[in-house]
Amino acid sequence: MNEQKFWELIEEAWQDSPLLNDLRQQALQTNDASLFEGLSFGLDDEVVESMEERLRKLSQEELTLFNHLMEEKLYRLDREEVHKYTDGSDGGFLYCRGFIVGMGEKYYRMVNANPRKATMDAEAESVCFVGYAVYEEQYGREFPRNSLFNTESGSNPEGWGSD
Numbered sequence: 001m002n003e004q005k006f007w008e009l010i011e012e013a014w015q016d017s018p019l020l021n022d023l024r025q026q027a028l029q030t031n032d033a034s035l036f037e038g039l040s041f042g043l044d045d046e047v048v049e050s051m052e053e054r055l056r057k058l059s060q061e062e063l064t065l066f067n068h069l070m071e072e073k074l075y076r077l078d079r080e081e082v083h084k085y086t087d088g089s090d091g092g093f094l095y096c097r098g099f100i101v102g103m104g105e106k107y108y109r110m111v112n113a114n115p116r117k118a119t120m121d122a123e124a125e126s127v128c129f130v131g132y133a134v135y136e137e138q139y140g141r142e143f144p145r146n147s148l149f150n151t152e153s154g155s156n157p158e159g160w161g162s163d
Contacts, residue, residue, distance in 0.1 A: 001058065001061075001062040001063075001065035001066050001069065002065075003069060006066060006069045006070075007104065007105040009051065009054050009055070009066070010051065010101075010102065010104050010105070011104055011105070012050070012054060013047050013048075013050035013051040013054060014047055014050075014104065016046075016047075016050040017042065017046045017047055017050065020039065020042040020043075020046060020047065023035060023038065023039060023042075024039055024103065024104075027039060028103075028106055028107060028110075031117055033119045033120065033122075036099075036103075036119035036122045037119060037121070037122050039103070039122070040099055040122045040123055040124055043099065043102045043103065043124045043127065044102075044123070044124045044125060044126050044127070045126075047102065048102070048124070048126045048127060048130050051127075051130050052130060052133070052134055055130065055131060055134040056134055056137075056138065060135075060138070060139060063131060063134060063135055063138070064135075064143070066131050067131040067132060067135065067143055068147070068148050068149070070101065070127075070128070070130075070131055071145075071146065071147075071148055071149040071150075071151050072148065072149045073097075073101045073108065074094065074097045074098065074101060074128060074149070074151040075149035075150065075151055075155065075156055076112065076156070077097040077100055077101070077108075077111070077112060078093075078097065078151070078152075078153060078154065078155055078156035078159050078160075079115070079156060079158075079159030079160065080159060080160045080161055081115045081159075082096075082097070082100075082111065082112075082115045082118060082159075083096075083153075084115065085115050085116055085117075085118040085119075085120065086100075086118045086119070086120060086121070086122070087120050087121055089153075091153070092121075092123060093153040094125075094128055094151060094152070094153050095123035095124060095125040095128065096118070096121070096122060096123050097128070097151075098123065098124045098125060098126075098127035098128035099119075099122045099123050099124040099127065100112075100118065101127060102124045102127035128151065131143070132145065
């Protein structure tokens with residue numbers, strides 16, 4: 001599992017839900033907040049189910065690498081400037097970051113480069129934990145969370161101003 005395969009897995013999961021994927025493509029083209037907000041439920045449900053199916057086919061090593069990549073992506077978005085445009089409490093901000101990652105590479109890169117492009121209150125909690133859940137299901141034990149990157153809101157010291 002490398003970064004390209006990480007994004008491919010997410011993209012393929014979207015392709016399993018053609019109507020949602022069409023709506024996602026429209027949202028990515030227009031950056032219409034109402035479209036993104038509507039996608040959060042589909043992402044958190046249908047798309048994550050497809051992600052789970054794909055993750056179950058990975059080896060333990062590949063699933064571990066997926067989890068580390070997910071943690072890294074969530075950590076990189078843990079910035080005050082991103083929070084400003086997504087809102088949410090500590091947990092809510094994590095779920096907003098899960099939405100950004102779950103929308104795929106194009107949206108992730110767009111928001112990472114220009115946080116103003118983020119959508120307020122669009123959340124996808126299950127994206128943040130999908131790899132952990134599959135790991136526990138497959139191997140009978142919890143995945144050691146935050147082993148490389150801490151995903152808790154406010155954990156990225158470079159992303160938050162010192163007050």
